[in-house]
Amino acid sequence: MTFFNQIEKLFPYLKSIRRLKTYLSIDIEIPTKWKLPKKYLIQDRVMEQQKNSDKSSLISFISEFNQGDIDKTIHNINGIIDFNKELEEKELLFANKVKELKEIFEKQNLDNLQKLEFDIKEYNLSIDEDGEGETDKLAQK
Numbered sequence: 001m002t003f004f005n006q007i008e009k010l011f012p013y014l015k016s017i018r019r020l021k022t023y024l025s026i027d028i029e030i031p032t033k034w035k036l037p038k039k040y041l042i043q044d045r046v047m048e049q050q051k052n053s054d055k056s057s058l059i060s061f062i063s064e065f066n067q068g069d070i071d072k073t074i075h076n077i078n079g080i081i082d083f084n085k086e087l088e089e090k091e092l093l094f095a096n097k098v099k100e101l102k103e104i105f106e107k108q109n110l111d112n113l114q115k116l117e118f119d120i121k122e123y124n125l126s127i128d129e130d131g132e133g134e135t136d137k138l139a140q141k
Contacts, residue, residue, distance in 0.1 A: 026061045034084040040076040
């Protein structure tokens with residue numbers, strides 16, 4: 001996989017890539033409202049920098065300068081991005097469905113609404129533990 005392919009998804013959030021002796025620091029700027037699932041954080045390898053604004057946070061991901069460590073770091077950053085993009089899409093979908101439901105309630109009479117039923121097809125859903133291990137901010141030492 002090329003370097004371009006590895007960082008393509010994180011590019012909109014990328015602030016810098018720095019060499020720190022035998023380490024590499026990948027600095028990304030993300031919205032402050034984003035969550036950081038614990039499964040994507042390696043203690044002592046992730047550090048929140050001083051904020052430039054109330055809307056974004058600068059996070060540094062540190063890895064040893066070797067293929068495996070860098071791949072894992074990029075995988076974790078991409079995991080954080082994917083996780084939060086999905087949350088944003090779910091929030092938007094929820095808001096749209098609430099709006100649709102509100103329109104139904106405004107247009108229908110009470111008798112019709114009392115007969116309203118929801119037929120949701122059941123799928124085999126697995127519960128992802130990501131939600132329980134989220135943190136809004138990095139733990140302060």
